[in-house]
Amino acid sequence: MANAPELTPTSSATLGIGPGPHPDIRPFTIGGQVRIDRPFVLAPMSGVTDSAFRRMCGMASTGAVGLYVTEFISIEGLTRANMKSAARLAFDAQIERPLSVQIFGAEIERMANAAQMAEEAGAQLVDINCGCPAPKVVKRGGGAELMRQCDALGRLVERTVQAVKVPVTVKIRSGWSADSINAVQIAKRVEEAGAQMIAVHGRTRLQLYTGEADWGIVADVAANVRVPVVGSGDVTTAEEAIWRMRTPGVAGVMIGRSAIMNPWIFGQIDDLVQGKPQRTVDGAERLRVLRAFAEMAAERMPAHAIPGRLKQVLARMTKGMEFGSLLRERAMRAQTTEAMFDWIERFFVAADAGELESWAVDARGDATQVSVAA
Template sequence: MTHAVLPAPAVGPYRLSNPVILAPMAGVTDRPFRQLCRRLGAGWVVGEMVTADPSLWHTRKSQLRMDHTGEPGPRVVQIAGGDAEMLAQAARLNVELGAEVIDINMGCPAKKVCNKAAGSALLRDEPLVNEILTTVVAAVDVPVTLKIRTGWCADSNNGLRVAKMAEAAGIQALAVHGRHRQQRYTGNAEYDTIAEIKSRIGIPVFANGDIDSPEKAAWVLGYTGADAVMVGRGAQGNPWIFQQIRHYLAEGQTLAPPSFAERRAVLGEHLAALHAFYGQTMGVRIARKHVGWHIESDARFTAEQQRALKQQFNALTSPAEQFEWIDRAISPDAQAPLFAKGSNAA
């Protein structure tokens, strides 16, 4: 069966190179990961969530999240907050710093975000949602997009009302995660709400939630009619998912998995970028979660072996040790040399 390639949507003056998007994930989609996913086929990438409060931008975390040096456009910056004027000011300042698209976060379920009446907590207050959308759109001359969930809880599935509000306010694309806030990331995403939203508004809609394979991406696009799929956790440990989805949509066939040589090269490139971006101490620390996701995605190892491998890698304290470990781990006969060093998982 051949799958037709859906035309990639446009967001304002920017047309996606393909309908597969890297979702914004705090603590994950930093500049090194965005650049890697773009190189491996993502048609659009969104930066990590940045607080709308400029008084907090002096922190190292915010400074790194706002660093888009060397990235090709369009540079998409996501802002989060609960005050319309503050969000508008944050949008203006980020545009001055080089943002070419502003994305408003109304989808994050994290307690520390929702407790500040931001992220998906905003969905409980539709008048405030409308105020934020209209104020931010009016504040900048670049496209403004929005990311939401289907609602706050099962009894308040107001995603369609918010979507209509967004279109009326001038939002130029809408990403919808197929869960309400109280689900966080549990259970299964549902796509009926996304399909209904897509059928009732005229701006591009991006389907998000549980997109973890090329087959799932094609099914979700067909079922919802969405203009693109947005991949989040499915890219952790598998940045190749973007080229895999793109190939499947174009050819209707599954792309061969990356070779050990390619996996080793890509992971080494990613680690080098992390060390350069964060500095050696923090870079070594940040690398641990990314390598952990790669280990979890390696079907050769049992859960017990994966835990042992992650413990080994997490004990390493220098870039040189990390690169040496990867050279041994990402190989057809990785199990013998790795487990020979005292692992109890052999």
């Protein structure tokens, strides 16, 4: 999944979405318990949406993330006290609120126990993953395989709902393959079993991340269940997020890959909804947010792992920026966080000063020296 292709932002001009009012943008409530003030959800992304990343989005978007979802956590790992899985339950209750903990697996009692652990850790919601296409997950009966096991999934959800007081939600795909689209059937079954919200990624398991997400299936699901339905797939800009809220019956919109490129996107949506022009993001702000991210990541990660995490975010955040590829090339070679920030800072300072051309000359000079020395 870490290899999912990047998204190319659409031209928002054609959507006709400008600064508010936007009557389609309304709060919604999950299971009569959890109110989602802003219907824009940070999608779960394995290897990406750890607590540091979630907090970075919250910080960049000045608290305008409607709902935070963890990366998926193995029920096997949680119930066998695997340290890595347990660490994924950690979050900052002040910032990451409301928080949904997503769990994956297939065994009924383990799922119920893992949901209790998530609840005890402070999650306001527990989400069951029925969309992960990874072979190692599917082969063991979890993720998207559950879309082929409608009855077993129903029992799994029923038991999990009984086990916890917080609402249980489910995230599904449109089906397993193009000739077995069954999101509506699955959604009805999990609703009957007690699921209180359903998120739909409009692609099949076999599609992985190819093609376009089908928002028609999101509308079909919404037309057939009473619980809130959140759509997921290919939202690239604030305008597009607001536009997707016009999908019939949809209660909310999830944003995944675009939040890696642009963690400010939730704040930009909020700006438009409040009738303001959406915030622009200069180099100083990018630097501030990246530094905060590195610091937050360092709270729970060994120092040697930080450059890798930073590279992942930097690679997406600088995509399409003038001389972004040169920055990436230079920063990616850095071995330490400080050495990376040396490159990042000089780049963003030059960008704000309109001096990227001369920055590039220097950077290329350094690159030549390095390769000559090598």
